[in-house]
Amino acid sequence: MLRWGDMGGQWGVNRSVAQIHALLFLSDRPLTAEDIADKLGMARSNVSNSLRELLAWKLAWRVPVLGDRRDHYEAETDLWQMATKVAQGRKEREIDPMVAAIRAAMAHADDPRISPAVRQRLHSMHDFMNTVEGWYQQMLNVPPAQIMTLIRMGSKVVGLLKFVSGKGGKKEIE
Known part of the structure; x- marks a missing residue:
């Protein structure tokens, strides 16, 4: 539990929340x-504060216990559900506001006061964030067993991409 708390702290989660x-x-039980x-x-x-946070993340919930009026x-306990809920929560809190800010900036990207270099960087950020957001949505539909297979393949996937591109992975694969 102490190590889980330490790890949570490294990931920006309150240590007490992670330990609980x-x-x-x-x-x-x-x-x-x-x-x-x-x-x-x-x-x-x-x-109490930590439990409220875990409830908000949907990583814990109240359950009734017969004969006891206190909250339990x-x-x-499903690790994939935990990972999915954490990813969803982080996306909502961190990625979605960034996507909204970049989209708002893109609305003004044609302003002549913005240099071509800055305009190009905005377009690159926009494309990158849209790609990441699209990938995230696709991954929600991939069964956990297939994701585990992909993870276990590790560097073999990179080798496959290099083989498919024919240029050592330098050509973009569609």
Whole structure:
């Protein structure tokens, strides 16, 4: 759990949020906020705020426990669902505003006060972001097993691209 928290911190996620997520992920039963605070030695307010964030990311949710009126929490345990939810959340918070800003800038790209070099860079950014956004949308429809196969292929994919392009990968493949 400490390492998960450290990793979360490296990725821009609050350490407490990541540690609570790890605890819920590894727990074989739903936990209350009090359970979490006790097990991790955290302040109850910190746990509450962190749980709110995990709920917002849809990485954890409340579950009823018969005979107990307190809120209990459990985490998403499907690793692909976790990765998809994190990617979606990051896209919404980081990529989408960038795409909107670039599109807004492109509306003024023909302004004669903008130098040709800056105009070209705006067009390049626009094309890049549209390509990344399109790729992301395509990846949502690829079954996890196929993505794992692609990941396991690793550098073999690069070799295949070089072979297909016939120029050591320098020609753009469509």
